[in-house]
Amino acid sequence: MAGFKQVTSPAVLLTVNDIDTDQIIPARFLTTTTKVGLGQKLFNDWRVDPGFVLNQPAARNAKILVAGHNFGCGSSREHAPWALLDFGFRAVVATSFADIFTNNALKNGLLPVTLPPEPHARLVEQARSGEPITIDLERLMVILPRRDELLFVVDAFARRCLLDGVDELGYILSFHDRIAAYEARQ
Amino acid sequence: MTQTLFDKVWQRHVVHQEPDCPAILFIDLHLIHEVTSPQAFTGLSTRGLKVRRPDRTVATMDHSTPTSKLAVVDAQAQKQLDTLVTNCKAHGVRLYELGNERQGIVHVIGPELGLTQPGMTIVCGDSHTATHGAFGSLAFGIGTSEVEHVLATQCLLQKKAKSLEVRFEGRAGKGVTAKDLILALCAKIGVGGATGHVIEYRGDAVRALSMEGRMTVCNMSIEAGARAGMVAPDDTTFAYLADKEFAPKGRAFDEAVTSWRALATDDGALFDRSVSVDVSALEPMITFGTNPGMGMPITAPVPDPEALVGSERAALEKALAYMALKPGKPLLGQKVDVVFIGSCTNSRLSDLRQAASVMADRKVAQGVRTLVVPGSAAVKKAAEAEGLDRIFRDAGAEWRDAGCSMCIGMNGDQVGPGQYAVSTSNRNFEGRQGPGSRTFLASPLTAAAAAVTGVVTDVRTLMGS
Numbered sequence: 239m240a241g242f243k244q245v246t247s248p249a250v251l252l253t254v255n256d257i258d259t260d261q262i263i264p265a266r267f268l269t270t271t272t273k274v275g276l277g278q279k280l281f282n283d284w285r286v287d288p289g290f291v292l293n294q295p296a297a298r299n300a301k302i303l304v305a306g307h308n309f310g311c312g313s314s315r316e317h318a319p320w321a322l323l324d325f326g327f328r329a330v331v332a333t334s335f336a337d338i339f340t341n342n343a344l345k346n347g348l349l350p351v352t353l354p355p356e357p358h359a360r361l362v363e364q365a366r367s368g369e370p371i372t373i374d375l376e377r378l379m380v381i382l383p384r385r386d387e388l389l390f391v392v393d394a395f396a397r398r399c400l401l402d403g404v405d406e407l408g409y410i411l412s413f414h415d416r417i418a419a420y421e422a423r424q
Numbered sequence: 425m426t427q428t429l430f431d432k433v434w435q436r437h438v439v440h441q442e443p444d445c446p447a448i449l450f451i452d453l454h455l456i457h458e459v460t461s462p463q464a465f466t467g468l469s470t471r472g473l474k475v476r477r478p479d480r481t482v483a484t485m486d487h488s489t490p491t492s493k494l495a496v497v498d499a500q501a502q503k504q505l506d507t508l509v510t511n512c513k514a515h516g517v518r519l520y521e522l523g524n525e526r527q528g529i530v531h532v533i534g535p536e537l538g539l540t541q542p543g544m545t546i547v548c549g550d551s552h553t554a555t556h557g558a559f560g561s562l563a564f565g566i567g568t569s570e571v572e573h574v575l576a577t578q579c580l581l582q583k584k585a586k587s588l589e590v591r592f593e594g595r596a597g598k599g600v601t602a603k604d605l606i607l608a609l610c611a612k613i614g615v616g617g618a619t620g621h622v623i624e625y626r627g628d629a630v631r632a633l634s635m636e637g638r639m640t641v642c643n644m645s646i647e648a649g650a651r652a653g654m655v656a657p658d659d660t661t662f663a664y665l666a667d668k669e670f671a672p673k674g675r676a677f678d679e680a681v682t683s684w685r686a687l688a689t690d691d692g693a694l695f696d697r698s699v700s701v702d703v704s705a706l707e708p709m710i711t712f713g714t715n716p717g718m719g720m721p722i723t724a725p726v727p728d729p730e731a732l733v734g735s736e737r738a739a740l741e742k743a744l745a746y747m748a749l750k751p752g753k754p755l756l757g758q759k760v761d762v763v764f765i766g767s768c769t770n771s772r773l774s775d776l777r778q779a780a781s782v783m784a785d786r787k788v789a790q791g792v793r794t795l796v797v798p799g800s801a802a803v804k805k806a807a808e809a810e811g812l813d814r815i816f817r818d819a820g821a822e823w824r825d826a827g828c829s830m831c832i833g834m835n836g837d838q839v840g841p842g843q844y845a846v847s848t849s850n851r852n853f854e855g856r857q858g859p860g861s862r863t864f865l866a867s868p869l870t871a872a873a874a875a876v877t878g879v880v881t882d883v884r885t886l887m888g889s
């Protein structure tokens with residue numbers, strides 16, 4: 239899995255609420271048996287509109303997506319973070335995220351950044367210019383173009399995994415004896 | 425100390441927990457299907473690992489499988505199905521493949537085979553895994569990375585969620601089903617209303633539900649954002665399980681019942697939050713928008729964005745534009761192109777009986793395509809044994825084989841662009857049932873009423889007194 243320390247990039251603003259995983263990657267593209275190439279289908283049905291933000295040249299190299307609240311609701315498809323990553327995003331900023339999406343994103347090195355409404359609005363305001371913003375996982379901080387610093391929280395264990403490259407499956411496997419003991423008690 | 429049902433099931437499954445780390449939670453039953461498992465098996469092979477507990481892993485095919493005699497949609501879908509066969513063979517995992525008498529939608533077959541039991545932890549790479557919580561198990565959807573973790577270790581890293589008590593109180597009136605209860609909850613608390621929580625459904629209206637009704641309610645917990653939904657097991661649960669294939673038998677069953685009874689939430693146990701819904705005041709429900717929280721009583725007018733502000737107003741405007749609906753006007757009488765009766769929410773025998781009760785001696789309205797898709801091969805057989813298929817066919821509906829079908833539109837069963845569907849499934853997201861599709865979620869009764877009238881209809885007007 240890709241680690242995460244810091245990312246600096248202009249942000250793509252898609253401040254819609256309740257963006258579900260069927261929008262992020264429609265179900266008909268889920269018959270794949272690999273993770274690659276899903277970026278082409280990211281927001282497929284919204285990209286039909288030439289004016290859609292992801293169709294703008296500025297989106298091509300952006301690493302940060304900004305959404306509204308409850309981003310990633312709906313299905314458990316990990317294809318959603320795979321598609322976002324494959325497109326080039328490394329972080330999504332929203333006022334809240336759906337639970338399964340958060341889990342899936344963190345496991346793939348895509349950072350979900352939750353901001354309260356007021357700092358979120360400030361970020362949207364300042365990111366509009368296309369100037370880059372920085373997300374720093376070490377300092378748990380978003381740094382805006384006008385140098386405003388916004389604090390955020392990430393689950394401590396997930397943060398450690400991302401910063402130190404701890405592999406979650408490796409972590410569970412290291413407790414093999416305890417799992418065996420639990421099974422023996424059953 | 426007093427504990428909730430959730431606390432008890434959680435505590436019994438914690439293998440170990442380090443300070444400041446998530447718990448390592450043991451998983452009793454891991455269900456897998458073709459769509460969310462291939463990359464997990466690939467990950468396993470890359471690390472040279474085997475499935476730790478094939479005996480606790482069960483696979484089925486449901487999402488992209490054909491539900492008529494036609495072929496699988498394309499070569500890629502076929503490859504995905506073949507990959508599941510290969511992976512299950514290589515790892516000794518039980519697979520109920522297409523044509524098997526136990527095949528069906530993963531959340532339908534788990535319970536009907538008795539694999540799902542009270543007090544278990546159950547996961548599946550599918551967000552509607554909460555369905556199994558109807559038995560008092562802790563059941564939730566996971567991503568493919570987590571599928572790999574469970575395949576390799578039979579464990580998951582989990583932070584304990586908060587608890588939310590949802591009380592359904594009072595007697596349901598005419599035409600009000602389990603589906604209407606859960607749609608009413610989603611409308612009340614919104615699609616993100618239960619994020620971070622495990623719901624326990626309580627109250628006399630929940631006790632009064634059959635197991636199939638409870639499954640319908642728990643199934644849509646995720647549509648309110650919840651991790652899981654649970655109902656404490658009771659005599660209804662035990663009676664359902666008594667003759668199921670993989671449930672304990674004889675003395676073992678009696679012993680199991682004793683321990684299952686003890687799972688119920690203790691008197692005085694505390695929940696982080698509580699919400700209640702007066703069931704006696706409910707009408708049949710229907711959604712008008714593009715998420716399951718955008719629902720209303722069937723006789724209500726479509727809400728007006730003018731009454732809202734900010735992002736909520738924008739969201740409603742966007743939804744109504746997609747749905748091409750006018751605010752302030754009732755949905756009743758809205759023309760319908762497609763009716764879908766099926767999905768892990770409403771494809772069990774009692775759902776089909778409800779739909780059949782409305783369609784009996786009636787005809788599907790001209791110009792309406794009606795699909796009835798049983799949730800499993802076993803449901804199909806049972807429905808045919810009591811002649812439900814005849815009722816549907818005589819009415820002019822299509823009677824299909826088991827699968828997810830038009831709930832997700834992966835197998836080619838789709839609602840056309842711009843078409844309106846009344847669907848008993850669980851998601852009305854943009855394009856969920858096919859690109860450009862417009863979905864009204866409702867109960868099997870309401871869906872059947874739309875099928876025979878060709879418009880959104882209050883089913884109570886078609887029911888005897």
Ligand code: SF4
Pocket residue numbers: 486487529530531550552767768769827828831832849850
């Ligand atoms: S019926 Fe629909 S919601 Fe249920 S498992 Fe299948 S695709 Fe998912």
